Amino acid sequence: MSNITELYDAILTGNHKKAVEITDTALKGGQDPKELVDKYMIPAMDEVGRRFEANEYFVPELLIAARAMKGALNLVRPLLLAQKVAPAGRVVIGTVKGDLHDIGKNLVAAMLEGGGFEIIDLGVDVSAEKFVAAIKEKGANVVCLSALLTTTMPGMKDIIKAIETAGARKQVKVMVGGAPVTKQYADQIGADGFSDNASGAVTEARRLLGVG
């Protein structure tokens, strides 16, 4: 039987089968689910993020690690809910209206989930109204807006305005990202945070919420 400390390596190397097996065994053995997440799973995904940013890992390594993490999380999550353990944050994420691109958005969602955040993924071509409704309905404290095109990027500003108009601006931190988006642009439209990569989005979300 695998040692619980091997869960870290199983996620880091993207060994889905092993990550699920170790988690299952540990939980059946009475292991505290929160400790599993905090001590092994999130640190493993943090290391994946570090290696990704250092060009030691690339998208394939990031995706198989996220898959292993998700497999383990599926076993842990019901127990965390039962214990009323709150996620690191509740994130509404989507690609803005008129834009059908989702690759970058999906990578950010995967890494945020691996970082202990709950994800409400609205998909692509999402209107300001849908973002506002999801923020209110789900009680989100972070919203992530993605755009690939310079022509759809201005939609981010409209969404921030809609959130303000709906009286939800104080409830959420707004993060923006996507190929043409810059820190300067994020500041200009009144976003709280920006990241140019999926791993950095986790660090930024934690910074904005003061967690981790």
Next chain:
Amino acid sequence: MDYEEIQAEIQRGVDAKQLAGKGVTNGGPTLRDRWRRTMFYQHVDRIPNFEFGYWAETLNVWHAQGLPPEVTDEASAYAYFGIENWKTAPVNLMGLMPGFDHLVIHEDADYVTYRNSEGTTERINKQGDKSIPQHLDFHLKDRATWEEYRWRLKPGPERLPANWAELAPAYNRRDYPLAVGMGSMIGVPRNWIGFHNIAMMVYDDPELLEEIVETLCTLVCDTLGRILPDVEFDFATGWEDICFNSGPIVGVEFMRRVVTPRYQRITNLLRKHGCQVAWTDTDGNILPIVDGFLAGGVNCMFPVEVHAGSDPLELRRRWPGILMQGGVCKMRIAEGKAAIRAEMERLRPLVKEGGFLPGFDHRVPSNITLADYRYYLKLKRDLFGAGGVPQYDESKVG
């Protein structure tokens, strides 16, 4: 000095800057000569004025800003703006023969969902930005579905144009740069398999992925082998598009082990027949895989997308002698005249050095105004000595 001699000089430690302007060819000032001199770091009176084209929406937006209504596509726009161009031999290098039947699956007021000729199910927003569709499903999922592709990738003379016997001698009398395709080892399979799925396949089924790459390489070499003895091409154009802002969708190791050796086979064949420049189109941050391309003989990068991390000055600093096309930051061009001039001045030393064909680092988006685009082209001719004559009075642009 040709490219191989330039590379040898650089290997001996000579800085690429010192090679600029060395050697003069005997050719006249045709567009082909200018292209060759530019790419081989030789003195040239005017550099070719090449561009990447426009997003579908851009010309429509510009019509409201004064673009003549008869300018409706890339060809008419190039003629209007005075942009030069190369030609590419119409060879079906590695396309699916036959392609999958186009099939509309669903259509409503907002969206059209269809299966395209590559078997991929896509959705287009009829109201929004139509330049890039959303991919909903990819048909190539495993070994069984690969068989539906493999039989469509058979080599044969039908991949050449029917009039090749007449085309080839005409090409050999040309005065413009002529390109031939050199295929795609990862980008096209990515279109068939999907971004997420191909990244997973690197680990889940590397043997199948390598078999796909090998099949494509063999097909490309077979097709090139049928035409290269007939025409000396100036350059070869590949297409990958496998990078985004954070780097490539396959890792450096996969690139080194699987992709680089296939490109070596292709570029060795090209060079055996006098084609010394091999160019690939990959957006995004290419820095992690430049070594892999160069080792595979792919010596020219396009479109060198600055905002994504592929700065042409940085590429030349890290890989002296590397050839590039593109590299003008579209984000800066969107910021108005002062920013446009600053971007052009920034790149001016690289143009002077040679081996660099400046142009937009991707298609021109519609947030760039017609006035700013004209100003960019004016500076390109004034500061860089780019060729081409516009159909309007450029002296009044400013």
